[in-house]
Amino acid sequence: MILQKKSAFNQFAAARGLRSTRQRDLILDVFLSTHEHLSVEELYLKVKVSAPGIGQATVYRTLKLFAEAGLAREMTLSDGQTRYEHVMAGEHHDHLICSRCATIVEFEDATIERLQNEIAARHGFSIRSHRLELYGLCPACKETVPVP
Amino acid sequence: MILQKKSAFNQFAAARGLRSTRQRDLILDVFLSTHEHLSVEELYLKVKVSAPGIGQATVYRTLKLFAEAGLAREMTLSDGQTRYEHVMAGEHHDHLICSRCATIVEFEDATIERLQNEIAARHGFSIRSHRLELYGLCPACKETVPVP
DNA sequence: CTTGCTGCAAACAGTTTGCAGAACT
DNA sequence: AGTTCTGCAAACTGTTTGCAGCAAG
Numbered sequence: 001m002i003l004q005k006k007s008a009f010n011q012f013a014a015a016r017g018l019r020s021t022r023q024r025d026l027i028l029d030v031f032l033s034t035h036e037h038l039s040v041e042e043l044y045l046k047v048k049v050s051a052p053g054i055g056q057a058t059v060y061r062t063l064k065l066f067a068e069a070g071l072a073r074e075m076t077l078s079d080g081q082t083r084y085e086h087v088m089a090g091e092h093h094d095h096l097i098c099s100r101c102a103t104i105v106e107f108e109d110a111t112i113e114r115l116q117n118e119i120a121a122r123h124g125f126s127i128r129s130h131r132l133e134l135y136g137l138c139p140a141c142k143e144t145v146p147v148p
Numbered sequence: 149m150i151l152q153k154k155s156a157f158n159q160f161a162a163a164r165g166l167r168s169t170r171q172r173d174l175i176l177d178v179f180l181s182t183h184e185h186l187s188v189e190e191l192y193l194k195v196k197v198s199a200p201g202i203g204q205a206t207v208y209r210t211l212k213l214f215a216e217a218g219l220a221r222e223m224t225l226s227d228g229q230t231r232y233e234h235v236m237a238g239e240h241h242d243h244l245i246c247s248r249c250a251t252i253v254e255f256e257d258a259t260i261e262r263l264q265n266e267i268a269a270r271h272g273f274s275i276r277s278h279r280l281e282l283y284g285l286c287p288a289c290k291e292t293v294p295v296p
Numbered sequence: 297c298t299t300g301c302t303g304c305a306a307a308c309a310g311t312t313t314g315c316a317g318a319a320c321t
Numbered sequence: 322a323g324t325t326c327t328g329c330a331a332a333c334t335g336t337t338t339g340c341a342g343c344a345a346g
Contacts, residue, residue, distance in 0.1 A: 019319085019324085019325055019326070020320080021320070040310085040311085053327095053328075054327085054328080055328040055329065056311090057312075057313085057327080057330095058326080058328070060310095060312075061312090074226070076226045080309075080335090081310070082311085096267070096268060096273050098273070099276060105271055107271070111263055112264075115260050116260075116280075119244070119255055119282070120244060120282055120284060123244055123253055125282065125284045125286055126284045126290055127284035128283055131283075132278070132281075133279050134264055134268055135275065135276055136273045136274045138271075139273070142272070142274055165299095167300055167301065167344085167345055168345080169300090169344080172301090188336085202302085203302065205303070205304080205336090205337075208335095208337075209337090228335070229334095230336080
């Protein structure tokens with residue numbers, strides 16, 4: 001599936017006359033090698049390990065490209081940082097987010113999806129995308145932390 | 149209900165030793181007189197009409213106060229601007245957002261809420277809040293706009 | 297009179313952009 | 322060779338903060 005994504009990006013790049021560069025390949029590798037929801041800064045730090053001279057701007061630009069190519073999705077939580085997550089073919093999931101330790105768990109629920117469409121239809125909207133985030137304490141933090 | 153909110157804020161202010169000032173009263177009036185989901189900038193422009201000398205910083209500070217007092221809620225859509233919406237006692241609703249004209253329609257669905265809690269429980273999370281946003285075209289834009 | 301509040305401007309964080317030189321094809 | 326990319330630094334946007342003077346209690 002990692003190979004799939006690489007070739008998906010190569011196709012996109014070719015179709016656009018974009019070039020393949022050391023930096024883009026590296027950023028793609030690093031991005032694909034994680035399953036977390038990384039902020040640009042975090043990605044940048046990881047990339048800088050193998051390519052100390054790289055600039056943040058390149059990481060920003062490249063991640064935007066991945067998003068356009070359809071293999072990453074931008075997500076903006078309320079912390080003011082843009083994060084990128086993987087896009088798996090045709091799937092879309094929602095997030096459980098721990099307010100204490102920022103752990104993110106993904107889930108999917110067909111019934112909720114269905115209800116969303118019904119609601120949209122009732123208001124005459126045609127839905128293109130959605131986002132559902134549940135904020136609270138994860139199991140670990142629930143135990144560790146004295147209830148405020 | 150507007151009066152209720154004003155006194156709610158006065159109570160909060162009193163309990164904290166905060167002062168009542170011309171600016172705060174005005175910002176509260178303007179905020180309460182709208183039912184939209186305004187960004188700080190928009191609020192600031194509206195307030196400036198009646199008080200040309202006011203500073204943005206005051207609007208930022210005051211809206212944060214309203215949020216702490218529980219009568220406004222911060223919401224961050226993906227456009228990087230913080231918006232504030234009214235908090236009605238005990239209620240929480242979700243949003244249908246038109247990607248073309250930015251119209252926001254509120255809705256609520258008890259079944260979705262229930263499913264959210266079940267999902268959270270299944271993952272051992274205790275939910276404190278959530279956000280659900282459906283993005284698409286509103287009825288007006290669906291007709292106006294040639295499908296891309 | 298005391299302390300909190302305001303307006304201003306400067307500071308900040310995250311992100312974007314202009315440009316000269318480097319690197320693909 | 323001809324363009325696209327990169328790295329750097331400067332620019333930008335939305336928001337926060339420090340401070341001197343103003344105003345509420």
